Amino acid sequence: MKIHAARKTYLNGPVVLSSVSLRIDPGSFCVVLGASGSGKTTLLRSVIGLTPLDAGEVTVSGTRLSPRTLRRIRRTIGMVHQDFGLSARLTVAQNVMAGTAPGLPIWRLMLQAYPKSVQAKACALLARVGLNETQINRPVSGLSGGQKQRVGIARALINSPTLVLADEPVASLDPQTAHDVLALLREAAQEQGAAVLCSLHQINLSRAFADRIVGLRHGEIVFDGPPMQLTQDMLNRIFGAQREHLSPAVAVA
Amino acid sequence: MSDAIAAKAASPAHWLVKPAYGWKTVLLIIVTLALLSVSAGRMELHRLSNQLGEFVQASVGLKESSQVGRGIASVTSQMYPIAIAERTPVSLINNFDPEHLPLFSHLETDAVEETALNPETLQMTNRTIEKTFLVEPAGYLTFTLGKMVETVEMAIWASLFAVVMSLPLSWVAARNFTPHPVFYAAARTFISFLRAVPELISALFLVLAFGFGAIAGILALALHSVGFLAKFFAEEIEAADKVPQDAVRATGAGDLAVLRLAVLPQVLPSYTALTFYILDRNIRMGTVIGLVGAGGIGQELKGRYDMFQYDHVATILLIIFVSVLLLDGLAANIRRKLI
Numbered sequence: 132m133k134i135h136a137a138r139k140t141y142l143n144g145p146v147v148l149s150s151v152s153l154r155i156d157p158g159s160f161c162v163v164l165g166a167s168g169s170g171k172t173t174l175l176r177s178v179i180g181l182t183p184l185d186a187g188e189v190t191v192s193g194t195r196l197s198p199r200t201l202r203r204i205r206r207t208i209g210m211v212h213q214d215f216g217l218s219a220r221l222t223v224a225q226n227v228m229a230g231t232a233p234g235l236p237i238w239r240l241m242l243q244a245y246p247k248s249v250q251a252k253a254c255a256l257l258a259r260v261g262l263n264e265t266q267i268n269r270p271v272s273g274l275s276g277g278q279k280q281r282v283g284i285a286r287a288l289i290n291s292p293t294l295v296l297a298d299e300p301v302a303s304l305d306p307q308t309a310h311d312v313l314a315l316l317r318e319a320a321q322e323q324g325a326a327v328l329c330s331l332h333q334i335n336l337s338r339a340f341a342d343r344i345v346g347l348r349h350g351e352i353v354f355d356g357p358p359m360q361l362t363q364d365m366l367n368r369i370f371g372a373q374r375e376h377l378s379p380a381v382a383v384a
Numbered sequence: 385m386s387d388a389i390a391a392k393a394a395s396p397a398h399w400l401v402k403p404a405y406g407w408k409t410v411l412l413i414i415v416t417l418a419l420l421s422v423s424a425g426r427m428e429l430h431r432l433s434n435q436l437g438e439f440v441q442a443s444v445g446l447k448e449s450s451q452v453g454r455g456i457a458s459v460t461s462q463m464y465p466i467a468i469a470e471r472t473p474v475s476l477i478n479n480f481d482p483e484h485l486p487l488f489s490h491l492e493t494d495a496v497e498e499t500a501l502n503p504e505t506l507q508m509t510n511r512t513i514e515k516t517f518l519v520e521p522a523g524y525l526t527f528t529l530g531k532m533v534e535t536v537e538m539a540i541w542a543s544l545f546a547v548v549m550s551l552p553l554s555w556v557a558a559r560n561f562t563p564h565p566v567f568y569a570a571a572r573t574f575i576s577f578l579r580a581v582p583e584l585i586s587a588l589f590l591v592l593a594f595g596f597g598a599i600a601g602i603l604a605l606a607l608h609s610v611g612f613l614a615k616f617f618a619e620e621i622e623a624a625d626k627v628p629q630d631a632v633r634a635t636g637a638g639d640l641a642v643l644r645l646a647v648l649p650q651v652l653p654s655y656t657a658l659t660f661y662i663l664d665r666n667i668r669m670g671t672v673i674g675l676v677g678a679g680g681i682g683q684e685l686k687g688r689y690d691m692f693q694y695d696h697v698a699t700i701l702l703i704i705f706v707s708v709l710l711l712d713g714l715a716a717n718i719r720r721k722l723i
Contacts, residue, residue, distance in 0.1 A: 179634050205636030216631025229645045232635040240644050289634065296671040353505075 132178065132294050132326065139173050139185035139350075147173045148184070148350040155294065160317050162337040163330040164354075165347035166370050171330035172213075174347065175298045178328070179208055192293060199335050206233055209287030209299040209325065211316065215279045219272040222262050223262060224270055229255040230289040249289075259322075260315055277308035284316050288323055295320050297321050297329035301336065309333070322335040333364060453465075463698035470523025474516040484706030489520040524696065528684065528703050535680035536711070538598050539666035542605030547659055549610045561621060561639055561647075571614075580612025583669055587678040601678030605666045617660050622653040657722045664715035671704050 132155040133211045139148040147170045151339050162173045176182035178189055178232050180201045189196040191204045197235075208232070228245045228251045239245060245253075257267050260281040271279060277367035280300055287295050298318060301309035312328075331337050337344050338358045346354030346361075353368045354361065424430075434705065435452050442450035474480050474491070496515045500507055520526075553571055555561055563569035587604035594600045621643075628646040636646070674682020681700060688696040 151488040180632060181630055202636040202638070205634060208634075210631065212627060212631050212634075214627045215626045216634075217708040218628045218632075218646050218649040221645070229632060230630065230635050230643075232645055235639060240641055286631075286635075295636075306499070353416065 132192070132328070133189070133190040134174070134178065135188050137174070137177060137189070138185050139177065139182065140185055146350050148177070151187070151347075151350065153345060153352070153354055156326055157326050158321065158324055160320070160327045160340060161343045161345060162341035163328065163345045163347055164332070164334065164337045165330070166332060168337065169347045169369075170350040171332075171347055172298050173350075175210075175296045175328065175330055178294075178296055179205055179210060182243065189308060196365075200214045206290055207293050209290060209292035210297065211280065211283045211287045211300045213299040213302050215271075215276075215283050216281055217271045217282060217286075220270055222268050223271055223274070224250070224253050224267040225353040226282055227257060227286045227289055231237045231285040234290075252289060253285070256288055257282070259319055260298075276304050277312055280304065280312050281315065284312070284319060287321060288325070291323060292325050295325050295327045295329075297327060299330055299332070302332070309336060310339070334361075337361075340376060381382065390427045416556075421554055427676055429641060435506050447494060457668055461468050462692075462694035465501045465695065466520055466698040466702065467693070468525045468699065470520045471517045472520075472523075472529065474518055477518065485518070486520060488522070489518055491676075492519050518704055525593040525698060528681065528696075528699055531684045531700075532679040532703050532707050534598065535674070535682070536667055536671040536679050536707075537603065537672045539663060541602045542609060542670070543659060543663040545602065545606040546609035546613050546662060549606070550613035550617050551616040553610065554621060555618045555643065557618035558621035561643065571618075575611055575614045575618075577611070578607050579615065581608065581611075583608040584676060587673040587676050593678045596677040596679070596683070598679035601670060601673050601680055604673055604678055605669060608668060608669075609662045613662055617651070653722050658718045660715050660719045660722070664712060667711050668708055671708070 134153040137148050137151045138146075142144050151170075151174060153174075160207060163174060164172050165205070173182050177184045178196075180189075182195055189234070193209060194200050194204060196204055209308075221229070225243055228249050231245065231249050232240055235245070235249075254267065262278065262281060262285075265273070266278070271282060275281065281383060283300070286295075286379050293317070301312050306313060313336055314326065316329070338361065341358050342355065343355065344358055344361055345352055345367065348371070354365045388662055415474040435450070437446060437453040438450040441447040442453050471492070474482075485491070493514055493516045495512050497510055498513055499510055501507075502509045556563065556567050556633065557571035557575060559568060562571070587668040589598055590600035590603050594603065624647045628650070629642050632642045670680050671682050671685075674680040674684070675686045677683055679687075681704060685697060685700045685704075688694075688700065
């Protein structure tokens with residue numbers, strides 16, 4: 132996956148992305164680290180065409196993203212959303228199987244009658260993310276935040292994607308659950324051979340899980356390298372100098 | 385010096401609390417009163433006060449009688465006792481078989497005076513003939529209840545048609561899903577038009593097109609209901625949470641899949657509640673549109689009223705009142721559980 136010279140400005144707003152270029156290698160776990168408003172979400176959404184870019188281009192597996200290729204490319208990418216993006220009144224299994232919607236005939240969609248193969252795959256994935264049989268036929272609304280995001284991960288993986296986009300997947304979870312969910316995302320994606328592009332604002336989680344960290348500040352890449360190169364100096368560049376008063380210990384806690 | 389003024393202004397003793405009513409309110413009240421007094425003259429409201437005064441005087445015994453009182457007395461005296469039994473002259477029943485009477489019914493024979501022309505003498509003569517009636521003790525009550533059931537059936541069909549028409553229409557009329565702004569504008573205009581035509585008026589014309597009976601009633605109710613349902617359905621779609629929609633769209637799904645998987649689950653409870661409201665409304669309106677011949681209990685009411693059979697009218701009114709009350713409560717209950 133390649134992003135080249137991406138630029139985005141909202142009407143009467145600040146520049147959200149200015150000339151961002153990025154290349155994600157297959158199978159890697161890349162974290163986009165930055166403060167709120169640094170352009171992480173816009174960057175991720177532009178990959179999948181949910182937020183159209185003003186300039187620049189996105190190429191996924193050699194295909195350039197355009198209105199014509201948009202839906203085809205989307206089918207090769209899974210996405211995990213900050214607010215889970217689940218339909219609360221559908222069951223857990225229905226939410227996961229909904230990921231296969233674009234490949235199914237309309238009548239199957241309308242009746243929510245998914246083929247046996249899809250059902251089997253959904254069950255396997257749900258078991259993989261740690262849900263049991265009694266939970267899969269209950270509405271999603273009854274699950275905890277961590278369980279919801281596990282369902283979100285299962286849905287992102289059901290089309291065997293080559294890339295998973297995770298937009299602040301653990302923003303609303305407590306630290307322990309956040310750790311578990313990220314660990315699951317990393318392992319499950321690796322098993323499927325999918326690369327992950329994950330946006331985070333937590334430094335400790337980024338250090339713990341990323342193969343590579345891309346630091347974003349005011350829509351520009353200010354750091355790009357493995358976690359071990361992420362020094363306090365670099366953190367200041369990513370989050371701004373006012374973060375200096377936070378000792379690394381606090382930031383990691 | 386200026387410090388002193390500032391200090392004075394800052395002290396709470398000099399704060400001004402804005403009065404709740406200002407000169408604008410007074411002006412508004414004066415204008416409203418002026419307009420109402422002009423309208424009162426046009427509506428002949430002085431006649432209302434005269435008649436009411438007369439009625440009150442008559443009812444406390446200061447006056448012998450009043451116009452309103454006489455009107456009410458004459459109607460109520462004719463309404464009571466209400467018509468429950470049905471008496472049909474046997475001669476009017478086709479293939480009448482006295483051996484097999486309907487359940488709970490019996491025969492009554494009355495002596496009826498008849499004036500007839502004697503063909504020989506060419507004079508009017510009175511003669512007494514025996515007439516046999518089939519009496520069904522609760523015949524009219526059950527007949528009217530049947531008519532009420534017919535009205536409820538009309539309302540159910542009308543609501544069903546309205547939902548079926550509103551679902552695709554609301555898709556086009558939802559700003560975030562419409563295929564094209566032109567379709568959006570067209571759909572919204574069409575929906576507003578349907579809402580603007582009262583069912584009693586559309587029923588008048590539908591009766592001309594489809595003839596007397598339930599079909600015209602069903603169509604009239606359905607068209608007006610679409611005007612409501614499609615509007616509210618579309619607004620529910622527009623207000624639905626965008627996060628699940630983005631999530632489904634991100635899988636590469638089209639609008640239809642997004643509607644089915646991310647929008648419908650969200651809006652279903654309010655859709656059901658709205659549909660029950662429309663059903664409840666259609667039952668109430670269904671009793672009225674029969675007045676123009678569009679089927680149901682209203683048509684029976686209009687017929688009996690025109691024939692001055694106020695005892696039958698009383699039965700009809702009672703049945704409408706009781707069933708609307710019951711169904712109203714039922715629909716409100718279901719709606720409360722859904723929201």
